[in-house]
Amino acid sequence: MTIATPPQALQNARSLDSYWMPFTANRQFKAAPRLLASAQGMHYATEDGRKVIDGTAGLWCVNAGHGRQPITQAVERQLATLDYAPSFQMGHPIAFDFAERLAAIAPGEGAGKLDRIFFTGSGSESVDTALKIAIAYQRAIGQGTRTRLIGRERGYHGVGFGGITVGGLVNNRRVFPLLPGADHLRHTHDLERNAFSKGQPDHGAELADDLERLVALHGAETIAAVIVEPMAGSTGVLVPPKGYLERLREIATRHGILLIFDEVITGFGRLGTPFASEYFGVMPDLMTTAKGITNGTIPMGAVFAARKVHDALMNGPEATIELFHGYTYSGHPVACAAGLATLDIYAGEGLLTRVQALAPLWEEALHALRGVPHVIDIRTIGLVAGIELASRPGAVGARAYEAFVDCFEKGLLIRVTGDVIALSPPLICEPSQIEEMVSLLRGALERLA
Numbered sequence: 513m514t515i516a517t518p519p520q521a522l523q524n525a526r527s528l529d530s531y532w533m534p535f536t537a538n539r540q541f542k543a544a545p546r547l548l549a550s551a552q553g554m555h556y557a558t559e560d561g562r563k564v565i566d567g568t569a570g571l572w573c574v575n576a577g578h579g580r581q582p583i584t585q586a587v588e589r590q591l592a593t594l595d596y597a598p599s600f601q602m603g604h605p606i607a608f609d610f611a612e613r614l615a616a617i618a619p620g621e622g623a624g625k626l627d628r629i630f631f632t633g634s635g636s637e638s639v640d641t642a643l644k645i646a647i648a649y650q651r652a653i654g655q656g657t658r659t660r661l662i663g664r665e666r667g668y669h670g671v672g673f674g675g676i677t678v679g680g681l682v683n684n685r686r687v688f689p690l691l692p693g694a695d696h697l698r699h700t701h702d703l704e705r706n707a708f709s710k711g712q713p714d715h716g717a718e719l720a721d722d723l724e725r726l727v728a729l730h731g732a733e734t735i736a737a738v739i740v741e742p743m744a745g746s747t748g749v750l751v752p753p754k755g756y757l758e759r760l761r762e763i764a765t766r767h768g769i770l771l772i773f774d775e776v777i778t779g780f781g782r783l784g785t786p787f788a789s790e791y792f793g794v795m796p797d798l799m800t801t802a803k804g805i806t807n808g809t810i811p812m813g814a815v816f817a818a819r820k821v822h823d824a825l826m827n828g829p830e831a832t833i834e835l836f837h838g839y840t841y842s843g844h845p846v847a848c849a850a851g852l853a854t855l856d857i858y859a860g861e862g863l864l865t866r867v868q869a870l871a872p873l874w875e876e877a878l879h880a881l882r883g884v885p886h887v888i889d890i891r892t893i894g895l896v897a898g899i900e901l902a903s904r905p906g907a908v909g910a911r912a913y914e915a916f917v918d919c920f921e922k923g924l925l926i927r928v929t930g931d932v933i934a935l936s937p938p939l940i941c942e943p944s945q946i947e948e949m950v951s952l953l954r955g956a957l958e959r960l961a
Contacts (some may be wrong), residue, residue, distance in 0.1 A: 516552050522603030539624055546920055551578035554938055554945055556925060564920065567949050568927045569938045572745060572777045573808030577940040583853040590849035599631075599842045607631065607843035617855075617864070619789045619799075626789075626799050628822035631843040635776035635802035636670025638813035639739070640797045643674045644837050645817060645825075646737035646770045652824045655768065659693055659709050660730055662738040662769075664722065666699035668746035669739060669774050669800075681747060695730065697722040697738070701750050703900070707889045708882055709751065710875050718762040723769070732767040734856030737798070742788035745777035749891050749898025757794040770797040770821070776813070780804030781858065783894030783940050784867035791894070797821055798909050806884050807854045812847035862864045863939045867895045873943055877910040877950045878935070884957045886911060895941075899933040899953070901960075920958040924949055 519938055528542045548556045548564070554577055556564040570577055590606070595602040621651035630645070632638045637695040643661055650658035663669065663678030669714040677686050677691040680699065698719055706713035721736060742757060764771040773796040778788035781804070785791040789799065798821060802813030825834040850943075851958070858864050867874075879890050889900040901911050914929040919926050927934040935949065 513552055513672060524874075534911075540762050546917075550654075553579065554671070554941055555575045562923065564923050564925050565937075565945060565949060565952070567919075567925050567937050567953075569804075569936050570808045571803070571927075572782070572936050573803035575782070575804040575939045576807045576854060576861070576863055577938040578877070580857055582857060583736045583807060583850050586849040586853035587810065587846055588912075590846045594845045597845055600838060603753045604843075604845055605780060606845050606848040606852070610843075610848040612613070613852060613855050614805075614814060614816070617786050619787050619791065620795045620818060623820040623823075624795055624797075624818050626796070626816035626819040628819060630814035630817065631848075632802070632815065633811050633839050633841045633847075634670070634813050635774075635800065635867070636672045636675050637839060638776065638800035638802055638815050639669040639678075639774060640672040640674040642772050642800050642815045643678065643737065643739070645798060645815065645821065645835065647771065648835055649770065649821050649824050650736045655733070655736075657733050658736040658768075660735045661692065661694045662697065662726055662735060664697040664740050664744075666697060666701065666744060666747040666750065667696075667739070667741060667774075668744065670776075692714070693734075695726050697726070699744075699747075699750065700756060701748075702753075703889055706753070708879065709891060710879065711893055712751055712754045714754060717759055719753070720756050720763060723760060723763045723767075727763075727767050727769075732769065735769050737770040738764055739772035739773045739774060741777065742792055742794075743778050743783070743893060743896065743933050745763075745896070745934065745936070746929060748900065748929045749893075749896055749934050751891055751893045753807055757792050761794050761796075772796055772798045772800065774800045776800055776802045777936075778894075781864040781867060782863055782896060782936065784866045784871055805854070806847055806850040807857070808845040809854070810844070810850040812844065812851060854946035861940070866939050870895060870941070870943075870946070872948055877946050881950065881954060881957065884954060884959065886960055895936060895939060897935040897936075899957075900932040901957075903931045914952075914960060918959060919952055922952050922955065924952040924956075926953065 549559045550557045611629040614629050618627040620626045632641050661678050665680035667680040669679045677694045680696055699721050700716045702716055705715040742916045775787055778803040783791040789795055797818045799816040818944050875892045878892050886901045888902050891898040904910050909930045912931045916928045
């Protein structure tokens with residue numbers, strides 16, 4: 513039997529002052545902290561022993577669930593064997609092994625197969641890396657005037673200066689200077705025409721024609737790449753309209769513009785295929801990943817590049833560095849060990865495709881919340897859901913935040929962005945746990961003022 517410790521005693525036992533927390537209202541949090549102390553399978557545990565079902569796979573990253581011993585053991589072995597090795601003009605075997613394993617599951621075929629892997633330390637680093645590769649590629653093929661980058665409104669591409677420049681979340685951008693020479697497509701959210709869509713909404717394919725508008729405005733000869741999330745997650749789960757990504761691919765190809773998919777969230781089974789490009793049947797030229805690549809255990813990311821992009825840079829004297837870019841922790845041996853063990857789990861348990869069987873139940877369970885007070889839209893695809901709430905006048909986000917706190921107190925972790933609640937549990941979740949999550953969320957929503 514777990515004996516609960518009063519929260520005030522826990523707070524008094526630990527100073528919270530020194531840690532400047534990311535994407536957090538620090539003063540609000542530290543007045544009433546929510547601390548997770550351990551995790552196993554589908555659940556976190558708080559310091560006072562309460563179980564909290566993980567409705568968000570951590571931050572979209574713990575796809576195989578928590579506390580997986582094969583990953584722990586692989587990391588322990590690697591630390592004892594080779595804790596760190598540089599990747600500049602040097603190598604170590606496990607980075608090449610991991611790249612080969614990733615290449616084997618990479619989407620595409622022929623020169624378009626995304627099987628050239630550049631390792632990074634995070635999703636933000638993957639995005640900035642992909643943007644630099646795109647510009648370097650255009651220069652390598654004699655298109656050096658192509659330096660403009662196109663993002664999309666409400667897009668999230670990490671927090672590097674490149675990522676916030678092509679990103680479209682205003683709070684991430686408004687305080688900081690942005691890189692010159694970028695522009696944005698309109699976002700695809702159309703609440704009036706597409707509310708309560710199951711899977712891809714019917715309306716909005718024509719929004720991809722914004723790329724034609726930007727070509728007419730700036731000239732194709734100035735545009736290096738366009739980057740989008742195939743499914744926008746952090747902005748509140750925006751699913752691409754039917755035909756949208758296909759049209760974007762066609763326009764980009766016609767004008768010599770590289771298409772980059774940011775699959776930091778959708779990669780590694782979230783939609784029921786290894787990558788979202790396969791789910792939607794649209795192949796990009798570059799693909800950014802992170803999060804699920806190591807099951808969230810060790811920070812890591814990777815850019816998957818098409819052979820044609822990679823090979824275009826493999827010219828000139830052999831002693832020439834083809835891409836002046838990299839990180840101290842590119843291909844970190846311990847992260848590679850975690851990644852290899854993660855891929856073993858994904859393969860052994862069929863997790864990269866397991867969502868195909870869960871998706872119908874997930875969709876039905878989440879859409880059953882239609883009609884609950886304040887719910888104005890529900891969006892589902894794969895094992896992802898966005899529940900949009902009507903905002904209180906003059907208090908955008910307050911209603912969803914109250915639901916977030918209520919859910920945590922009752923034993924469910926959710927994510928909120930503005931007044932959108934996002935759910936994206938580990939891919940190991942069972943039907944009974946889906947029912948539990950929806951029941952807890954329903955209760956919180958019904959208690960909202």
